[in-house]
Amino acid sequence: MTTKTIDLKHPGQFFIGGKWTEPSTSETFNVINCSTEEVVATVATAASSDMQRAVAAAREAFDHGPWPRMTPQERAVYLERFAERLEALNDEFARVWAIETGIVYKVAQPRIGLFISGAFRQYAAMASTFPFTEELRSVSGNLAYRIYEPVGVVGEIIPWNGPAGLMAYKTAPALLAGCTLVIKSSPEAPCSAYMFAEICEEIGLPPGVVNVVTADRDVSEELVRNPDVDKITFTGSTGAGRKIASIAGDRIARVTLELGGKSPAIILDDYDIETAAQTLGSSYFGYNTGQICHSLTRVIVPRAKHDSMVEALANIAKQIVVGDPFAPETTSGPLASGRQRETVERFVATGVAEGATLATGGKRPPGQARGFFYEPTVFGNVDNRSTIAQQEIFGPVLSVIPADDEASAIRMANDTPFGLNAAVFTNDRDRALAVARQIRSGTVGHNGPRTDFSIGFGGFKQSGIGREGGTEGLTAFMESKTVVMA
Structure with missing residues (x-):
């Protein structure tokens, strides 16, 4: 069994506000090859101040940046660029998945493309098919519009078992909707998020639209509590989802929870x-x-x-x-x-x-x-x-x-x-x-x-709230506004 390392360009930094930034502390997470128990990468650990910086960057990008003000078709151009780079790096994402979580490489290699680049292609196509603005008639006969607008700043909490694919099905629809993001990767499997941040830099995504940090549960909870975060999308255990829902409910933040199953x-x-x-x-x-x-x-x-x-x-x-x-x-x-x-x-x-x-x-x-x-x-x-x-x-x-x-x-x-x-x-x-x-x-x-x-995924009962994928996965990142004309 050979030693396999994971090469990241900026493992000791965070991607915040469109650039790689130094962490506020020297604490790190070791990424372990689960086949050999050897350290294959070391990444920075986000402290409270780092998470606050990431949220502030996403808030600034949403409130004052160009991203929410672009048309869906303009945002779709970036989604296509993401898809192209993800396809080019398909084998590397599969290799990282195998090292971090243990999935067999020959199983991961064909599957991961269906998820990561497939998600971005699917939502890029929706820019031309989804009715972001619908012309209707009110009950009194007035001209009316139903307009879908981005929910705002989104906090993504990514699990360790399938980080790249699950991140893609949260990120692609959120970006098409016009949201800005803070992606919180798992300490056990952070490397896919780092690779994704590198792509954000390569394709020239506007600053602050996507921010990437790795944090443990206490700092992750600060992301959920932060009033500048409009929505949390989470995949993980039902126990953790229950706590996230409780915290979000206290301030009526939106949530999508993809939780456990039996x-x-x-x-x-x-x-x-x-x-x-x-x-x-x-x-x-x-x-x-x-x-x-x-x-x-x-x-x-x-x-x-x-x-x-x-x-x-x-x-x-x-x-x-x-x-x-x-x-x-x-x-x-x-x-x-x-x-x-x-x-x-x-x-x-x-x-x-x-x-x-x-x-x-x-x-x-x-x-x-x-x-x-x-x-x-x-x-x-x-x-x-x-x-x-x-x-x-x-x-x-x-x-x-x-x-x-x-x-x-x-x-x-x-x-x-x-x-x-x-x-x-x-x-x-x-x-x-x-x-x-x-x-x-x-x-x-x-x-x-x-x-x-591609149709929709999610659960009844304690398996979660909401759906990912398909049109429901897009509307989960938008608010519906009704405008009735005189």
Whole structure:
């Protein structure tokens, strides 16, 4: 396993007001290669005064700069420039993703382009298709207009598990809307945000439109509390989202929250178990080691087919090659951090203690002394009310839950505080749609995980507030104004 470093042009600075600026303290964050546990980059840590400077720069750019006063078509020109540079740097963004979080490089390399450059292309095109100003008639017959205007200064809080793609689906629509931004990157995975800031400088984005800092939770909270920030968009845990919503609610700030999930996959009685297991096991264990909020982690099957599903998933898990994300034979990499691996270990121990059957996995792979590796793990006979069925694990752990019939499967799918994603496996398309309509979830896929940010992504219940992607992802960064003429 070779050492891989991340080369940033200005790791010891912040991007504020269109230029690289020195931090107010000498504190830093070390970025760890999760495969080797070696330091691959060191970035500056934002203190309170640094965050205040970033917010002030965004406020100045919104109140007095050219960006909000440009037409959407003029802003779209910059979005196209972003897309071009992101496409040129696609492989480097994928490499950074693999180093920071453990996703297998050959999986990251094609996917990341769909997210980062794809988001900017999609929203650039909306400059010509979205009705930013609509001519209407009031109830009394007067000429009226519905005008969409930017919400203002936006604070983006980016998670560590998929920073580049999630940042793109927040940033592209916010920029098209005319907002200015403070991007707060995660200390565990800050490098994509730094690379994005470098692009802002390269394409000549007006000063203060995008500002990038890396901070821990206390300083991040100051971003949420700052009265000069009009909206917060956050992806992360439900616990953190609950606190952000509380703080924002105190001052009636706008929020979009994309939070946790405990997503069900319902296997109906007409669907082949081996086919379902192959789809679920390969996509789950092979995509970022299960560190994805919308992962289908609860596999709900007819009771008569429970044992067959457990056996099929266990066989797939045993075939997964855990190792260096850059090795061609690897099909699943490490977890992102030692802390995350310890969390997974605690959940697995709890699952065993509460009576679930550990079919395979459940420990660190032998022979890998360094790196945050963990074996793909499958539980059977899981009670839907148990800890591992109700709480988000964020690691390579699948739970198989027996159901007595279709109605009980739907009840168990909905018996969770979350509602982010789901899937229905059946050969009957009408039946799939009928079941999907009964699941309280932001997305439901037919015969597999089928989330689509280009249409819209977000959750019911404690999985969040609002949607990202699509037209809803654009209107989330705007205010609607009604003008009625005399």
